[in-house]
Amino acid sequence: MNIIDELEWRDAINQQTDAEGLRELTNEKSISLYCGVDPTGDSMHIGHLIPFIMLKRFQLAGHKPVILIGGATGTIGDPSGRQSERSLQTLEQIQANVEALTEQMKKLFITEGDNQIRMVNNYDWTHKINVIEFLRDFGKNFSINVMLAKDVVASRLDSGISFTEFSYQILQSIDYLHLFKHEDVQLQIGGSDQWGNITSGLDLIRRKEGSESKAFGLTIPLMLKADGTKFGKTAGGAVWLDPKKTTPYEFYQFWANTDDRDVVKYLKYFTFLTKEQIDLLAEKVQTEPHKREAQKTLAEEMTRFVHGEEMLEQAKRITAALFSGDIKELTVDEIEQGFKEMPTFEAAKETKNIVDWLVDVGIEPSKRQAREDIINGAISVNGERMQDLAYEVSEGDAIGGKFIIIRKGKKNYSLVKIV
Incomplete structure (x- = not known):
């Protein structure tokens, strides 16, 4: 199955600049393609995964992906999907994010001895461009009228957009041109909100390298859940x-x-x-x-x-x-993960009657209610049903010396930290 056919079966294609041309190209040879992510944070979330999993699919089909970390574009900020200006991060924070995302990408997509997936940072070529070169060599190829018509810009005209964010599509276009010339990249993929940036890059390639240049763009659909809310x-x-x-x-x-x-x-x-x-x-x-x-x-x-x-x-x-309910064998780390969002209480390192302890910790509202729940078998300590009103809770009950797990009823868990 051709990679494009597979993506269509997976309902993973939203728009293509030249569907038949790309299908023919991927049938003829192994191509290089890229997708980028800006270091706006020190981790990706699952929404970022979608286009990069597509890169992996191309790799498995014999093609050669390039992962771009936006060390330069991340200093500007992509206006897509936003209705207000992004707060600019310090260069030091951006560099720390670049390093974190690079390690995350390596872990996810690059195995030892794998030379099929390449990683690049657009800061490496962008920082060499001075302002005169930017305006003469690149800015001259962009029409303000066309840029204003792009969805990502048009949606911001009422609320306002700075020249900085307005220029983002030029920087991303320079990326595609650079990779087309120096890395033989012929396809850029991205989310549906990147369509304007991708087509701007294609326009720049054809202006600079000739109208017959074989370069393509492809976007993935916006991911929504069945109830209409945002995925992830x-x-x-x-x-x-x-x-x-x-x-x-x-x-x-x-x-x-x-x-x-x-x-x-x-x-x-x-x-x-x-x-x-x-x-x-x-x-x-x-x-x-x-x-x-x-x-x-x-x-x-x-x-x-x-x-x-x-x-x-x-x-x-x-x-x-x-x-x-059998939680005795869980480690401290596993308890911290599994009970992270559950009600959490604290108890001192002391020995105390179970009835008094449940009230003092805050799990039970009164001693009468505590006694009733214990007698009825509604209280479990670390997975063991507790029906002994005379039981003494001590530090020895704490798993790993740190946690005691109380279950009240069938599903109401509480985490008690020993402090």
């Missing part, structure tokens, strides 16, 4: 690739909780499963939705891809322990 957002905010921002367990749970209406779409977009495998899972969504096999597969594939096999197994252990 949770009540706690964005789902990050950095395990310090979004733990592997939280990452796993995000995918495991996918709506039945979205899961097949996500399997196509994000995983490298075959059409046959996805079709089988799609059938099970219809015939055995209660088993949630498609969601479990999606969660496993994505957690393995981003965090590795070890972190996937850890996320599955936490999930199984919380479902069964």
